[in-house]
Amino acid sequence: MALIFFVASLSWAQAPEETGFVVISKAPRQARVAIPVFRVRAQAEDAFQLTEELSSLLVKDLEKSGLFSFIPRNSYLRLEPISEEIEDWQAWNLIGAQVLIRGELNELVPGQFRLTLKLSDLPSQKLAVGKNYTGAKASLNRMIHRFADEAILWLTDKRGPFEARIAFVSNRTGRKEIYFADTDGRNVFQLTNTKKLNLSPTWLGGNMLYYTGYDQANPDLYLIELSGKKSLISSQAGLNITPAAGPGGKKIALAMETPGNNLDIYIMNPDGTKRQRVTSHPAADLEPTWSPDGYHIAFVSDRTGSPQIYWIDLSKGSEGEGNYPLRLTYYGNYNTSPAWSPDGRYIAYSRRVGNQFDLFLIDLKAEEGRSEIQLTNTPYNEEEPAWSPDSRMLIYSANPGGNYDIFMISIYRKEPIRITDWSSDETQPSWSLNLYQEGG
Amino acid sequence: MKRKSVWTALILLGVVFMVSCGKNAKKAIDEAQSAVDRARTAEADKYAPDEFQSAESLLSKARDQFEEKEYKDAKANAISAKDQADLAYNRAQERKGIGVTPAKPDESLAYNVPSLSEEGIAIEEQAKAVLKDINFDFDRYDLTEQAKAILVKNAEWLKKNPQIKIIIEGHCDERGSEEYNLALGQKRAQSVRDYMVSLGISPARIKIISYGESMPLDPGSNEQAWAKNRRAHFAIQR
Numbered sequence: 001m002a003l004i005f006f007v008a009s010l011s012w013a014q015a016p017e018e019t020g021f022v023v024i025s026k027a028p029r030q031a032r033v034a035i036p037v038f039r040v041r042a043q044a045e046d047a048f049q050l051t052e053e054l055s056s057l058l059v060k061d062l063e064k065s066g067l068f069s070f071i072p073r074n075s076y077l078r079l080e081p082i083s084e085e086i087e088d089w090q091a092w093n094l095i096g097a098q099v100l101i102r103g104e105l106n107e108l109v110p111g112q113f114r115l116t117l118k119l120s121d122l123p124s125q126k127l128a129v130g131k132n133y134t135g136a137k138a139s140l141n142r143m144i145h146r147f148a149d150e151a152i153l154w155l156t157d158k159r160g161p162f163e164a165r166i167a168f169v170s171n172r173t174g175r176k177e178i179y180f181a182d183t184d185g186r187n188v189f190q191l192t193n194t195k196k197l198n199l200s201p202t203w204l205g206g207n208m209l210y211y212t213g214y215d216q217a218n219p220d221l222y223l224i225e226l227s228g229k230k231s232l233i234s235s236q237a238g239l240n241i242t243p244a245a246g247p248g249g250k251k252i253a254l255a256m257e258t259p260g261n262n263l264d265i266y267i268m269n270p271d272g273t274k275r276q277r278v279t280s281h282p283a284a285d286l287e288p289t290w291s292p293d294g295y296h297i298a299f300v301s302d303r304t305g306s307p308q309i310y311w312i313d314l315s316k317g318s319e320g321e322g323n324y325p326l327r328l329t330y331y332g333n334y335n336t337s338p339a340w341s342p343d344g345r346y347i348a349y350s351r352r353v354g355n356q357f358d359l360f361l362i363d364l365k366a367e368e369g370r371s372e373i374q375l376t377n378t379p380y381n382e383e384e385p386a387w388s389p390d391s392r393m394l395i396y397s398a399n400p401g402g403n404y405d406i407f408m409i410s411i412y413r414k415e416p417i418r419i420t421d422w423s424s425d426e427t428q429p430s431w432s433l434n435l436y437q438e439g440g
Numbered sequence: 441m442k443r444k445s446v447w448t449a450l451i452l453l454g455v456v457f458m459v460s461c462g463k464n465a466k467k468a469i470d471e472a473q474s475a476v477d478r479a480r481t482a483e484a485d486k487y488a489p490d491e492f493q494s495a496e497s498l499l500s501k502a503r504d505q506f507e508e509k510e511y512k513d514a515k516a517n518a519i520s521a522k523d524q525a526d527l528a529y530n531r532a533q534e535r536k537g538i539g540v541t542p543a544k545p546d547e548s549l550a551y552n553v554p555s556l557s558e559e560g561i562a563i564e565e566q567a568k569a570v571l572k573d574i575n576f577d578f579d580r581y582d583l584t585e586q587a588k589a590i591l592v593k594n595a596e597w598l599k600k601n602p603q604i605k606i607i608i609e610g611h612c613d614e615r616g617s618e619e620y621n622l623a624l625g626q627k628r629a630q631s632v633r634d635y636m637v638s639l640g641i642s643p644a645r646i647k648i649i650s651y652g653e654s655m656p657l658d659p660g661s662n663e664q665a666w667a668k669n670r671r672a673h674f675a676i677q678r
Contacts, residue, residue, distance in 0.1 A: 172516050174517075174523065197651065199652075199654070212622075217649065219649075239623065239650065241623075257626075284620075284623040284627065287617070300620060307620050334579070336616065337619070350617065352616070384617065422512075422513065423505065
């Protein structure tokens with residue numbers, strides 16, 4: 001169990017100062033960041049190695065985001081500041097750095113650490129973000145993720161996505177079970193162990209997951225806490241699949257069969273009560289995803305003979321009462337796994353191109369109306385995209401080495417980042433809300 | 441020899457943790473090996489060739505991973521290999537018992553049920569051997585003529601054995617969305633159920649379930665494997 005204890009988190013820089021050299025609106029230009037290896041004052045034998053790891057974890061998070069580019073350490077002219085309070089700004093300007101992040105790790109008592117991180121805005125020569133975090137060794141990684149999120153918040157006015165959890169399905173035991181981990185792929189924990197079939201994990205906030213389990217020889221919907229405690233939410237005979245938590249976790253959507261009806265989309269309370277039917281069509285409707293305002297649901301239907309993505313306006317009631325779903329995808333004959341970005345702007349999905357699947361974005365707010373962006377283009381499969389809570393990254397499954405692993409991609413940088421590297425298949429990832437905001 | 445030297449090196453290094461992981465993996469591999477041996481003795485390579493080959497390939501993968509010191513993966517594959525080998529053994533025993541060789545699927549002997557019952561074979565065992573899988577085209581759930589012919593024979597047997605209740609499982613190949621494949625597997629199971637009902641089998645005797653792409657018969661990623669995996673399977677309700 002990855003219980004992380006956060007003792008304190010205090011900021012000595014008040015509100016981040018307006019520095020104004022990078023304003024992110026659409027495709028941001030990357031801020032060039034220098035991060036010397038953190039200083040260390042600790043008794044622990046592995047303290048130096050620890051600071052190396054922590055510094056490179058911060059570099060990785062910031063690079064992953066697609067919002068920062070890291071200046072390699074071999075080009076730094078001066079590793080240490082002139083004095084405790086005085087930085088040699090010129091030395092950093094000369095190598096083209098825009099942002100400098102310094103860290104210091106102190107071991108307060110054995111096993112108890114304080115990590116101090118300072119972000120300086122080089123053009124204005126000012127300290128912009130400063131944080132002190134204290135906690136046990138096991139919480140150090142999470143401190144780094146939190147600071148990376150803070151740095152992204154300072155740069156873009158929107159918090160980063162890294163202090164969160166990811167969930168996915170793995171068959172590494174020979175059976176498909178649900179796992180969760182940190183966003184860097186560490187602290188992996190196997191959540192289900194039914195030795196049956198467990199699919200489609202999707203976060204409700206940061207501490208609970210909906211998923212489909214075959215415990216009772218039928219694909220039923222469960223809600224599970226990270227302690228492993230679970231409750232049965234929907235168990236219609238037949239399919240209870242592809243759950244999606246609505247905005248604020250106030251409603252869920254589910255594809256379900258009811259007596260005499262084939263697979264349609266339903267919405268209900270988080271505990272499965274107050275069920276309302278959304279679609280009514282003899283074709284299969286599934287994989288619902290919510291718009292952030294809760295007024296629309298996009299979903300997959302094979303009503304024209306091949307799976308395509310549609311959306312329906314919930315404010316006009318259910319399908320059929322003068323309310324018909326509109327088709328969103330017209331290219332390709334196999335479009336599935338829609339995921340609406342939390343900021344409302346994009347619907348990500350996977351499309352079959354030739355014999356392979358690639359990731360695409362529908363930009364709902366493009367200037368020229370709706371437009372499509374191809375995110376990946378490889379000779380293998382990218383599938384099952386899910387959004388980061390800040391709407392700037394996707395987590396997905398891909399099989400470059402034959403088996404499926406979990407990857408992330410920044411929609412700005414468009415370079416895949418590997419998260420798992422097991423020889424089994426890891427699929428159906430989901431990214432939780434930010435734990436800092438969730439209080440998880 | 442090679443394995444021995446790896447072991448020696450590990451012990452010399454005193455990497456206690458790895459040795460214990462390695463031991464678990466080694467134990468799983470040994471168990472898988474005995475299961476494969478048992479299946480081979482039961483002529484599973486002849487009577488249940490798909491399952492047997494899959495067991496052998498998983499076992500050899502596990503051995504490779506063991507050599508690479510990927511103990512967790514080696515163990516997982518060894519466990520799967522043992523499962524497959526046991527399955528191969530069971531199927532081979534069933535099929536040998538009633539003289540069905542799956543390599544010749546059209547042999548009429550398979551359907552010569554009455555005389556077989558006289559030989560005292562449990563009805564469930566017969567059902568497993570007689571009720572055949574049917575296959576589907578990619579992203580399709582309609583029944584081919586070949587599939588219908590098989591279902592007619594399955595229905596005939598079910599009529600003669602009215603006490604048997606069945607579960608029709610819908611399966612898909614690995615391509616495409618896992619979630620869409622759950623819906624497709626369900627439609628395949630439904631088409632088969634509807635056809636069985638049209639042939640006079642009571643719907644009360646039939647349950648259906650979709651496993652999507654999660655339970656492939658053949659773990660391969662090629663046309664041959666995919667064709668085998670797009671199927672509806674008959675299981676017995678207990």
